[in-house]
Structures are given as C-alpha cells and as structure tokens.
Amino acid sequence: xxxxxxxxxxxxxxxxxxxxxxxxxxxxxxxxxxxxxxxxxxxxxxxxxxxxxxxxxxxxxxxxxxxxxxxxxxxxxxxxxxxxxxxxxxxxxxxxxxxxxxxxxxxxxxxxxxxxxxxxxxxxxxxxxxxxxxxxxxxxxxxxxxxxxxxxxxxxxxxxxxxxxxxxxxxxxxxxxxxxxxxxxxxxxxxxxxxxxxxxxxxxxxxxxxxxxxxxxxxxxxxxxxxxxxxxxxxxxxxxxxxxxxxxxxxxxxxxxxx
Numbered sequence: 001x002x003x004x005x006x007x008x009x010x011x012x013x014x015x016x017x018x019x020x021x022x023x024x025x026x027x028x029x030x031x032x033x034x035x036x037x038x039x040x041x042x043x044x045x046x047x048x049x050x051x052x053x054x055x056x057x058x059x060x061x062x063x064x065x066x067x068x069x070x071x072x073x074x075x076x077x078x079x080x081x082x083x084x085x086x087x088x089x090x091x092x093x094x095x096x097x098x099x100x101x102x103x104x105x106x107x108x109x110x111x112x113x114x115x116x117x118x119x120x121x122x123x124x125x126x127x128x129x130x131x132x133x134x135x136x137x138x139x140x141x142x143x144x145x146x147x148x149x150x151x152x153x154x155x156x157x158x159x160x161x162x163x164x165x166x167x168x169x170x171x172x173x174x175x176x177x178x179x180x181x182x183x184x185x186x187x188x189x190x191x192x193x194x195x196x197x198x199x200x201x202x203x204x205x206x207x208x209x210x211x212x213x214x215x216x217x218x219x220x221x222x223x224x225x226x227x228x229x230x231x232x233x234x235x236x237x238x239x240x241x242x243x244x245x246x247x248x249x250x251x252x253x254x255x256x257x258x259x
Contacts, residue, residue: 003027004071004248008079017081017097019137019206019244021129025120028182028253029246030057030070031112031223032080033230034099034239037062040108042151046229047112049148053157053225055113055181057249063105070249076109082242084227089234091227095242102239112223114246115160117182117253118175122162125175130163130209137244138162140205140224144196145187147225155228159187159219161200163211172218178259188219195219205243 002010004027010016020029035043040059047054058069065076082095085102096102116138119129131138138160145157164172169189177185188195200217201208205224211217230238241247 004250005073007248008071008074011081012075012078014097017245020081020246020248021116021119021138021244022132024248026253028249028251028256029114029116030249031114031226032076032241032247033110033112033226034076034107035110035235036104036237037106037108039233039235039238042153042233043110043226045150046147046153046226047110049150050225052183052187053147053221053223055183056110057113057181058111060109062108065103065107065109067109067111067247067249070111070251071247072250076247077103080241080247081245084240084242086230086235086238086240088236089231091231099239102237104237111247111249112226113182113256114223115176115183115220116246117256118179120253121175121179121257122172125171127164127168127172127175131207134209136209137206139200139203139208140222140243141192141197142204142228147229152233153226153229154232155225158204158222158224158228159195160206160222161209161217161219163209163215163217165215169216169218176220178257180258181256183221183223186218187221190216192217
C-alpha cells in the first residue's frame, strides 16, 4: 500500500495512468476542474448550488498549481493520471497525462469530493464494490435530472453506479451517508429509466459492470457532472480529470466520515 505522496510520485513519473478506484486506500480522492479566473466565480456558485455532485473541498489561487490545503508539494499539472481538455466547450479526444504546457497564470483549480473515498468503508462493512473487484472503471451515466444553473454553467446530473442485493441497500445507505462531502448517500435506487438511463450497458463514462440476479443498481451523484456543465458554459479553455482518474490527496478518508 502506498501513501498518497508516493502514489502521486508514480503518477508524475508516468508509471501510473489508469483509473484510481482502490488505489492508495485510506486517502481521500478528489475530482479536478481547472478554469480561467474569469469563470471561477460562476463555477464556485455552481458548486454551492449543486453541492451533492460538486462538494467543493479546495480552490487554489490563480496561477498556483499546488493544492496547499489537501496536498502540500503536489502539482495539479502532473499529479492526475489522465486529464480532459475542453476548448470552447468541446472536449479533445486525447487525454494527456500532464498539462504543464497548457497551464496559464490565470488558472484556478477546484478539488471536489469523490465517491471513491467511501469505497474502502463499503468494503470494510462487507459490501463489495463491483468495479474494483473486476479491475474496471466505475460506470457513470447522464441523467434527466437538471442541475441548478449558475452563470453559464448548467447541465444534467451525472451519476455513478454500484450494484447491490436488495437486503444490502440499508447498509449501503448507512455507510455512504456518513460521507456527505464525498457525494453522501445514494440519490436513486432501482429502475434506471426513472432517472433517464435507458441501458446500463451503454455507459457515458467508465466501464459497464454486470448487475446479477437479485441485485439492483444503486446510483450516487458524481463529480463528472461539472464536465457537462463545461460543455454548456464553453469557457475558452478548461481542464478536468479524465472520468475515474482522480487526484489523491493527503487527507485521510476518515476525516470525511461525519456521522
């Protein structure tokens, strides 16, 4: 088991560029959004209005790539396994492993809570996490649930999904509800069509996982939601983590267990 700083060193060296579920257990993971300072206030307001999918943990000063609160000495230009680059709301196909050449003096970075943080607690409670067991990225889907707009930022909620037996749902809810700054309890259990998902095999992000007989899909608000809001806002340049490829902080998971 590596510490968060050891893991980030592997990422920075290019030795790791895969999804981060199950990596550096015990350390909190975060979604990343990087925007020009001109767009920062509106995006911060979007996070405040949509705290379930966008729980804001840290906001950096303009031009500073170091998240001083969550990981002193880290570098958000190099310490995320893969990035997505958006120009005027259009995502580029390539997912770079570092963005040093794209960094600007007016960039503000936002770190948002991530549900990967509560997965170790689920496992410790005897509640398996399917995508970790299968070595896959978590499945993520657009929904028909609209976020509250702020400035030009708007769009649908994105959810992650993990399947569980019906008799496990109460325990799953109880475990994840203790992590409100990491998306908290599920937002929906059961019929995917009720939230606008037509086919669980057709993921919008990540990898599909099987839902076995006797299991039901369980959905959580997801930190990929801002990436769809960026499509609507169309900032000149924006950079995020690639879905499932998180920034691992020095904060411990237990620091976010509030109940």
